[in-house]
Amino acid sequence: MGEPLDPRRSTNPYDFLDSRSLLDDEERAIADTVRKFVDDRVLVGITDWFDRGVFPRELATEMGALGLLGMHLDGYGCAGTSATAYGLACLELEAGDSGFRSFVSVQGSLAMFPIHAFGSEEQRQEWLPAMAAGEAIGCFGLTEPDSGSDPSNMRTVARRDGGDWILNGSKMWITNGGIADVAVVWAQTDGGIRGFVVPTDTPGFSTRDVDRKMSLRASVTSALSFDDVRLPGAAVLPGVTGLRGPLSCLNEARFGILFGVVGAGRSCYEAALDYSTSRVQFGKPIAGFQLVQRKLVEMMISVNRSTLVAMHLGRLKDAGQLSPAQVSFGKMDNVRQAIEVAREARNSLGANGITLDYPVIRHMNNLESVYTYEGTNEVHTLAMGQAITGLGAYR
Secondary structure (H helix, E strand, C coil): CCCCCCHHHHCCCCCCCCHHHHCCHHHHHHHHHHHHHHHHHHCCCHHHHHHHCCCCCCHHHHHHHCCCCCCCCEECCEECCCHHHHHHHHHHHHHHCHHHHHHHHHHHHHHHHHHHHHCCHHHHHHHHHHHHCCCCCEEEECCECCECCCHHHCCCEEEEECCEEEEEEEEEEEECHHHCCEEEEEEEECCEEEEEEEECCCCCEEEEECCCCCCCCCCCEEEEEEEEEEEEHHHECCCCCCCHHHHHHHHHHHHHHHHHHHHHHHHHHHHHHHHHHHCEECCEEHHHCHHHHHHHHHHHHHHHHHHHHHHHHHHHHHCCCCCHHHHHHHHHHHHHHHHHHHHHHHHHCHHHHHCCCCCHHHHHHHHHHHHHCCCCHHHHHHHHHHHHHCCCCCC
């Protein structure tokens, strides 16, 4: 019968289901380019940046030069890639660190997207080329201290004063807020919720960074304050009124997340696999013990399953057939799977798993934030519940 087949010869432990074969040449090239950028420019510094709690703003222009900022948008210096290609870039970025994927998601999906989709031509020309190049950084002001999952009750208001708008209020948990050049801010008006393009050097606009974070440390998180911020009439986004505007932006960002967290999970699984095959106890690598193999297999299955979910949803989005509830499915379950992989990987590394010498505890901490932002687990549960029952359970 011959020698038993070594399963390592017939499968790739780092891509067990050969999901790379589902990509076309352009998608593989984009994924490989972003992975090289992460290897060369992110992983070499991420331990220090995470430890010190800083984001290297100087890398924004490098990401712009690679076409990663607003890459799924057309024109104005944007790359105009497919949604799947954008997702793959997010996956590779988050394999480095969630802070970098968050930066790209906020820049492209939350700040550039509403200007591109709902802005005037003057707003697009003024901001999008500079933002695509990473020369101008954007943020997205929706969440407030007392209004997270229920943005309809936001307290930030904008009122007319002649031809101008006067903006008052505050926002909280705003990624990129302290380093942004422009903020897309959503506020209550007499005519409903409207979006405003607000240069951050406008008098009355101020920020305060959130300190002492244990998660997303290599990312800037800030509070925004508006004290009689006077804006010209042309600052309002003319193409949308109501919650449809900000919620459509969040849907774009959630799509990037459901791909991104696959990268975080993959990084943790690979760290655990590499560690387990080299760490020797009781005379052999710990990967040779049944309990460790079960952990590795469960991690591998979660990563591969999440990859396929992300790929399928990416194809649906490119075909114009992806629903918000399906995005909720991907965001909720892929984040959940990634967190479980991170926790199991931390356990597999033993005491070494709690140090920044390995990526696992960093990803584990980051994913706690990703689990909550862009819609909590509970909100996505209710979104899918409404989709399958036809009944809303938010109130």
